[in-house]
Amino acid sequence: xxxxxxxGTFEGLLTCVYHHYYTEKAxxxxxxxxxxxxxxGGYREVETEEEKAVTVYEAIEKKISSFTLKRIYKVFMSSxxxxxxxxxxxVRLGFVRGPCISMLHGDSIVVxxxxxxxxxxxxxxRMKGLVRFSQLRGGVLYSSIEPDHxxxxxxxxxxxxxxxxxxxxxxxxxxxxxxxxxxGKWYISHFTKENLPPLSSEEKAYQAMWKQYFENMxxxxxxxxxxxxxxxxxxxxxxxTEFQL
Amino acid sequence: xxxxxxxxxxLADSAKYDVSCSSSGVGxxxxxxxxxxxxxxxxxxxxxxxxxxxxxxxxxxxxxxxxCEYCVNRRSADTERASFEPEELAKLTIEFYRRNxxxxxxxxxxxxxxxxxxxERILHCLRLLxxxxxxxxxxxxxxxxxxxxxxxxxxxxxxxxxxVNIEMPTSKSLALFAPQKKPKQIFSPMRxxxxxxxxxxxxxxxxxxxxxxxxxxxxxxxxPGQIQLAVSSExxxxxxxMDTGPARAMVPARRGKETFAPAGQTTxxxxxxxxxxxxxxxxxxxxxxxxxxxxxxYYSAYIPxxxxxxxxxxxxxxxxxxxxxxxxxxxxxxxYGFQANEILDDENPNLDPDLDPKVTWALRHLDQFPVExxxxxxxxxxRIPGVGAISAQRITRQRKIxxxxxxxxxxxxxxxxxxxHFLTCSGKYYGEKNFMPEAIKHQILEINDGIQISMFxxxxxxxxxxxxxxxxxxxxx
Numbered sequence: 193x194x195x196x197x198x199x200g201t202f203e204g205l206l207t208c209v210y211h212h213y214y215t216e217k218a219x220x221x222x223x224x225x226x227x228x229x230x231x232x233g234g235y236r237e238v239e240t241e242e243e244k245a246v247t248v249y250e251a252i253e254k255k256i257s258s259f260t261l262k263r264i265y266k267v268f269m270s271s272x273x274x275x276x277x278x279x280x281x282x283v284r285l286g287f288v289r290g291p292c293i294s295m296l297h298g299d300s301i302v303v304x305x306x307x308x309x310x311x312x313x314x315x316x317x318r319m320k321g322l323v324r325f326s327q328l329r330g331g332v333l334y335s336s337i338e339p340d341h342x343x344x345x346x347x348x349x350x351x352x353x354x355x356x357x358x359x360x361x362x363x364x365x366x367x368x369x370x371x372x373x374x375x376g377k378w379y380i381s382h383f384t385k386e387n388l389p390p391l392s393s394e395e396k397a398y399q400a401m402w403k404q405y406f407e408n409m410x411x412x413x414x415x416x417x418x419x420x421x422x423x424x425x426x427x428x429x430x431x432x433t434e435f436q437l
Numbered sequence: 438x439x440x441x442x443x444x445x446x447x448l449a450d451s452a453k454y455d456v457s458c459s460s461s462g463v464g465x466x467x468x469x470x471x472x473x474x475x476x477x478x479x480x481x482x483x484x485x486x487x488x489x490x491x492x493x494x495x496x497x498x499x500x501x502x503x504x505c506e507y508c509v510n511r512r513s514a515d516t517e518r519a520s521f522e523p524e525e526l527a528k529l530t531i532e533f534y535r536r537n538x539x540x541x542x543x544x545x546x547x548x549x550x551x552x553x554x555x556x557e558r559i560l561h562c563l564r565l566l567x568x569x570x571x572x573x574x575x576x577x578x579x580x581x582x583x584x585x586x587x588x589x590x591x592x593x594x595x596x597x598x599x600x601v602n603i604e605m606p607t608s609k610s611l612a613l614f615a616p617q618k619k620p621k622q623i624f625s626p627m628r629x630x631x632x633x634x635x636x637x638x639x640x641x642x643x644x645x646x647x648x649x650x651x652x653x654x655x656x657x658x659x660x661p662g663q664i665q666l667a668v669s670s671e672x673x674x675x676x677x678x679m680d681t682g683p684a685r686a687m688v689p690a691r692r693g694k695e696t697f698a699p700a701g702q703t704t705x706x707x708x709x710x711x712x713x714x715x716x717x718x719x720x721x722x723x724x725x726x727x728x729x730x731x732x733x734x735y736y737s738a739y740i741p742x743x744x745x746x747x748x749x750x751x752x753x754x755x756x757x758x759x760x761x762x763x764x765x766x767x768x769x770x771x772x773y774g775f776q777a778n779e780i781l782d783d784e785n786p787n788l789d790p791d792l793d794p795k796v797t798w799a800l801r802h803l804d805q806f807p808v809e810x811x812x813x814x815x816x817x818x819x820r821i822p823g824v825g826a827i828s829a830q831r832i833t834r835q836r837k838i839x840x841x842x843x844x845x846x847x848x849x850x851x852x853x854x855x856x857x858h859f860l861t862c863s864g865k866y867y868g869e870k871n872f873m874p875e876a877i878k879h880q881i882l883e884i885n886d887g888i889q890i891s892m893f894x895x896x897x898x899x900x901x902x903x904x905x906x907x908x909x910x911x912x913x914x
Contacts, residue, residue, distance in 0.1 A: 295835055320475070321479045321482070323537045324536060325535065333535065354472060355471060358471070397442075402533065409484040410488075411486050414738075414740070420484065420486070420487045
């Protein structure tokens, strides 16, 4: 039994799963940078190998289900604590139980994965509404977000279809990465705010109209801030146009 | 853009009392230049009253020839008036949409000059949006009673969802509060929408109410004479599936790519202005679902925006608690297989403010409980208080491969506080030993005590949080 350390990529994690089966059983999988050595067991740094990762990838898809593969990828993109070990346990159980693993709603290995996936899906859905674009000089639409989980790529298909004729950027400020899209094509890249052009000339006017509209819509006899915060947690507010200024 | 800020203020202010917010019911890829439809609906923000903002909800104009008692825009009200130009509103919608402020447009209007005049202006604006701007996002258009069939049809071709407000739960209160609106005028566009959807084989119906039934048969055709706000269940039965003559074809059905109101129709009524009981309200709701197969009926707690001798006085707090319970009951109708006369009857004409309607129903029917979760069919599981659509699905899915244990239920999302009194797991019962309505009620309320009291003694602070039933599906319209 040994702790595996990986490089933080999905392929790296799958390589660790490979070694768990073919080299030595894993007592745990951890990202290299966050690992704190315990005196008890040894650890081994795993080098990511595409071939091994692909083997595991295909095995999961064939022997468990493509649903499971998507599910663990979403969990991998989450910020849930100890997600690597949750995934490892899930995959191990999956190879035993097969595709029906997703039906074990009360199982203590399945539940944490189900919950993590639920969180990611929930935030993706929420963000489809909470992204706010500002038009920059030159016509590009720019949006900054700070989601809990690493979800920009899950927004790509939705927005690049919807705004297929607009060049736009969805910038995850926390992770310094961005989704860049135009005419239905998109990519994810490293991104920082430097050298961003200023706002276009009419931008402020639309922001003001939106803010006014937003404030106006509340019916004063029904004011209920607790309900509002429940549905739209305060941590999202700082990137919302309606709460600026 | 001069003056738009002011116009938007006036015309949004008048529209905000419209309750319908959903942007659901139509999944569509971007088939134009900008926009798409998300079947599950997307909320874009939540205003300080906790209601979601999904669509740009505005009136086209608030200049009105009608004089409805409860309305802020009544002719006799002293309020600022404004109208959009079709071009202005289309541009504003697109600019808001590009910035992802909104999911689409909700366009309503006061009646300027005449219903047809107003409808023509609305149609003009919608066509501009769809054809000039290539807008493929969501459009909800409100139909004003009295509008001609041709115009309604044309608007339906542009919009995703149509709604005609029924305004009041009974024709009696309608006559009292909105004397210029006649039930016949309200039902006739509703009927036309339903019939057109049937012609196009596109009628879907509310929630899971008609699951497995073919709604698009000629049997569901509505004829002018048969619609009224029935109060007895016999009348409901009469109202549905009447195989009578041709209401068909005021407008010939066109096939092909164009769609007519793919997200169906909805309506809304005001709660707490007239003296209706919850039973009357629910019966009317059920009638609307059975007759017109509409997607949803919305309730709007009466807010005294105008003072009038026949309305509750201006200091009355809006009955938010009542509205909340009615929505829960509405969910029972649409997703849980309940009927209005099961939820309320002659002895219990109003919903219990302390307990949700499913619990009250269950307490009156303890002979049907406890239910064995490992054996009971889906429709019985759905009737257990504390079990919702998702948890019922999980139970039926898991028990195919492994027995459901009591410890599993919580992980599946079952609310055990309520549910434990009404179920068994592999034969074992975990609830109140004294299996009597009073004892169980006491148990449930004791747990809830703190919340219940603050919820209902102070209506202002009430969370319009739908219960286990409402919450999950709330976005789905």
